[in-house]
Amino acid sequence: MRISQGVEWGLHCCLTLAWADNPEPLPTAKLAARFDLPSAYLNKRLQALMRAGILTSTSGSRGGFRLARSPVDITLWDVVAAIEGEETAFRCTEIRQRAGASPDECRHPCSVALAMYTAEAAWREALSKQTLADLMNASPEAAPTRARRWFELNRR
Amino acid sequence: MRISQGVEWGLHCCLTLAWADNPEPLPTAKLAARFDLPSAYLNKRLQALMRAGILTSTSGSRGGFRLARSPVDITLWDVVAAIEGEETAFRCTEIRQRAGASPDECRHPCSVALAMYTAEAAWREALSKQTLADLMNASPEAAPTRARRWFELNRR
DNA sequence: GACGCGGTACTCGGATAACCGATGTCCGAGTGTCGCCGG
DNA sequence: CCGGCGACACTCGGACATCGGTTATCCGAGTACCGCGTC
Secondary structure (H helix, E strand, O other): OOOOHHHHHHHHEEEEEEEOOOOOEEHHHHHHHHHHOHHHHHHHHHHHHHHHHOOEOOOOOOOOOEEEOOOOOOHHHHHHHHHHHHOOOOOOHHHHHHOOOOHHOOOOOOOOHHHHHHHHHHHHHHOOOHHHHHHHHHHHOOHHHHHHHHHHHHOO | OOOHHHHHHHHHHHHHHHHOOOOOOOOOOHHHHHOOOOOHHHHHHHHHHHOOOOOOEEEOOOEEEEEEEOOOOHHHHHHHHHHHHOOOOOOOOOOHHHHHHOOOOOHHHOOHHHHHHHHHHHHHHHHOOHHHHHHHHHHOHHHHHHHHHHHHHHHO
């Protein structure tokens, strides 16, 4: 089991956008350069965040991405779900039906699936409780000022 | 993100072994036939459970697998970790270092990684709290008797 | 009749392919900007 | 000097290759059983 790298990228980019806190959008290329990531692929992930309503995009020259709402209202689950998808990690294939379980029982999920879903719910809840703003507070003192400085240097 | 199918197979097989509750080992082929699974591949997963100390294997004729200890002492995390591995699903690649974070800060994990690890810890704990015995209790009444009946039919 | 021995069938165990999704790359569509031209 | 217009540069957006990992398969190593031969 592995969470795609795009999640890490997405979270760091959201943090950067939050610190920049700028009315002007930030293009993918700038963000990619900051973290030394492949620009085109990062763009793919930012698009996913846009489709989920976390970012807003502007086309054309002077275009780019901005946070769609305040960091207080963006949970980590929002970001993870946008990039990884909302499907459960555990997929029940109903193998009990091969073992002769009656169709009547199969109206309820089997105990195995239920247990796995319960654990996943705990994971999602833990993610939902943490917002982007919490992440900003938990970061070291130097981080926001560094982000601002970088942002000033990369202003067009 | 996706949990491999082997986890589902492993859990159902452990349940079957628990219900059989037999001093004689059960060969992979029988278990595979019960759930209509590819036998050789299932064997690979059962091997993993054996390496983790959840099952014991016996080679040769009349060989097979047995539970290594009581269902009360087998948590779901034991099974999941045995098959999926104990590595975290989220892998921090330290992209903050590309963004100019000082080596001094990097002695601590970054806030993003910390948050993700915290959520994963909640998931693991939820799995650790549930044992195989709990799963047996949560299963419908018909399941254990069906398993026993199947087991008697497939006795050699 | 009892013991020892060899062959056989069965099962685990690890090494070896095939398929699928994540990763990475490219080019087209759309939009704002800047410079030029005309009034 | 001012306003309109056109070409350009920039950025997003989706379509097309590539790679790693899960899934699937096969063959060898080891062991218990069964039958036979001998004492």
